[in-house]
Amino acid sequence: MILKWVRAPLARCGLQDLHRRPEGPCAPPAPLAETGRLLTNGDGTPAYPLSGVEVLQRALNRCYSAGLTVDGAFGDRTEAALRRAQTLAGVTVDGEYGPATRTFMKWPMYSDATGKVTCQRHGDIRRDL
Template sequence: MAFTLPKLPKFSGRTIAVLAVAGALGVGAIAASASKQQQAAAPPKPADGQAAPLTADKANDQTSLEAAAAAEAKLAQCRSARLIPVNKTWGIPMPSVNGSSSTNCNLKYGDTPHRGSDRTGDPLTAIQVLQRNLNSCYGTKLTVDGIYGKNTRAVVTMVQRKHKIVVDGIYGPKTRSAMNWRLYSSATRSWSKTCSSPL
């Protein structure tokens, strides 16, 4: 038994044109609807000169970075400087907590050298150690005066931007860990020829 296909109706040229237009409009409507859904799901593009809006993840990351920076800003002033060992040969002279090898402290604008009425420790040396290192590793020409003034703050801000951390102009643990340092060897009494970020 042979199988035969049913006969299709014959359409005029005008009917075919109308059906083609209707089909194209239907496909166009579906594509436009899909495009609108994609645009609704995607974050809006910023206008020229504006920063890109934060997505939920980026906003959370930014909030946590800002919270960490705020916590660092509340740390005690660095009132000493110590050679912090990196290995058996080299160490890093860096600002530290007075009477401790801890470097969880900060230096900020207005430290000239002491902050507030507390006159303990040696923040002058801590600030000078930071200034010398900035000059050696970042090619700046800061006056090594032990005053955390506008020039020192500007250089710290530049370092923070360079290393993509929160830019607040305060030297603290995040800046310490991100920035490059010149190493010193007590055994040979010599400085490293290059700077690195060994922390």
């Protein structure tokens, strides 16, 4: 089964624009090792949204039924949804988005085999696409 990251900058990570690389705007935001920091409560605001927070919010909505407003602002509701995802993923529950959370939480993925978007752990995604 071939999995692809869901990517659509204009359609806000819908199914309209798919590609095979995990570096697109709908790929999991890169934490610590890649950027030197975490995503945490207080990052981004509705006036100055962060795209990494938007991608995280979309994944929490799609894979964990979080019901968040995708606004790029990491507030209390995003933190609570992330804590729930961390609990379900079996990682340290701290409400901060870092490397372990990225690896073990689920992300929306498109499957050529089924033609559907399913949720997969980042650590399970094939890198040879």
